[in-house]
Amino acid sequence: MIIAKLPDNEKKRLKALKNLLILDTAPEDRFDRITKFACFEFNVPIALVSLIDKDRQWFKSIVGSDVCSTSRDIAFCAHAILEENIMVVEDATKDERFFDNPLVISEPFIRFYAGAPLALPSGERVGTLCLIDYKHNTLNDVDMSILSSLRKMVVAELVLKNKIK
Amino acid sequence: MLPADNKNSRHAPLVLLHEREFMVRKTFGLFASETNLAEVIETSEIRQAKIKLSAQPFDVIILGFDAWLEEIHLIQLIRDNMTLSDKNVPIITILPNVTTNQIDELKQLSVNEIILKPARIKTIQKAFMNSYKQLGMPPTNSLNVVNT
Numbered sequence: 635m636i637i638a639k640l641p642d643n644e645k646k647r648l649k650a651l652k653n654l655l656i657l658d659t660a661p662e663d664r665f666d667r668i669t670k671f672a673c674f675e676f677n678v679p680i681a682l683v684s685l686i687d688k689d690r691q692w693f694k695s696i697v698g699s700d701v702c703s704t705s706r707d708i709a710f711c712a713h714a715i716l717e718e719n720i721m722v723v724e725d726a727t728k729d730e731r732f733f734d735n736p737l738v739i740s741e742p743f744i745r746f747y748a749g750a751p752l753a754l755p756s757g758e759r760v761g762t763l764c765l766i767d768y769k770h771n772t773l774n775d776v777d778m779s780i781l782s783s784l785r786k787m788v789v790a791e792l793v794l795k796n797k798i799k
Numbered sequence: 800m801l802p803a804d805n806k807n808s809r810h811a812p813l814v815l816l817h818e819r820e821f822m823v824r825k826t827f828g829l830f831a832s833e834t835n836l837a838e839v840i841e842t843s844e845i846r847q848a849k850i851k852l853s854a855q856p857f858d859v860i861i862l863g864f865d866a867w868l869e870e871i872h873l874i875q876l877i878r879d880n881m882t883l884s885d886k887n888v889p890i891i892t893i894l895p896n897v898t899t900n901q902i903d904e905l906k907q908l909s910v911n912e913i914i915l916k917p918a919r920i921k922t923i924q925k926a927f928m929n930s931y932k933q934l935g936m937p938p939t940n941s942l943n944v945v946n947t
Contacts, residue, residue: 783829
């Protein structure tokens with residue numbers, strides 16, 4: 635397993651995340667409807683809005699699992715926020731970053747992962763909208779565009795809440 | 800994402816998407832805009848859809864059904880040339896369910912595609928591409944029912 639390196643702008647990124655005032659808040663339909671729709675659209679069992687905090691990833695919305703956070707060290711999303719584009723892992727057992735990750739070799743036995751980074755208008759990537767499957771999977775160009783549109787809806791909600799507060 | 804013949808010769812097609820389901824409406828609108836597939840005007844109330852149809856012509860109409868009669872009436876208005884859109888404008892319908900009689904009725908109104916709810920964005924995109932390719936062509940007698 636390869637632990638994701640910290641983004642170059644980690645301090646600024648964490649500050650932007652905290653400023654959203656969303657960590658450890660209750661589930662909200664405006665996010666849940668997006669993750670529910672993502673599960674349906676892509677026919678995957680798990681979809682989540684994951685926010686990468688200093689030492690953990692915390693789920694603002696999750697469909698298909700009861701887990702509300704994991705250690706950042708094992709988070710696929712910690713890798714995904716290092717990239718500007720959607721990160722797709724078609725088969726985690728064949729990826730050197732993840733093949734022996736606890737989330738792959740034990741529950742929930744992740745095989746497929748697609749994470750769309752949630753980049754704030756100021757540029758910081760605070761988390762991901764991601765899809766998870768227990769079997770290997772793939773996304774075509776249309777799928778990628780749809781996931782990107784859903785990601786934009788999540789960012790709009792994150793920023794909206796911040797503006798209101 | 801537009802058919803090659805149309806890509807350079809015109810702007811993105813203007814689409815009216817009438818659908819009550821928020822996620823379908825918003826996601827397709829955003830997806831179409833981001834990919835230059837189409838410019839989408841969204842409505843969630845049939846009254847708004849009528850107002851939009853009387854204000855400007857559309858290249859494709861995507862109509863989500865809730866109450867059968869209201870939506871059928873709207874299609875009749877379009878086909879009777881009572882709106883600004885071409886009376887042969889491609890129409891894609893999204894229905895919760897459909898009977899054989901209803902399929903016949905939609906056929907008679909030259910509806911291009913039927914998608915069953917719940918509808919995936921990729922299914923609507925595919926139906927849109929099929930319909931858009933037929934723009935300017937005479938309506939066909941075949942009607943697919945797509946279970947998304």
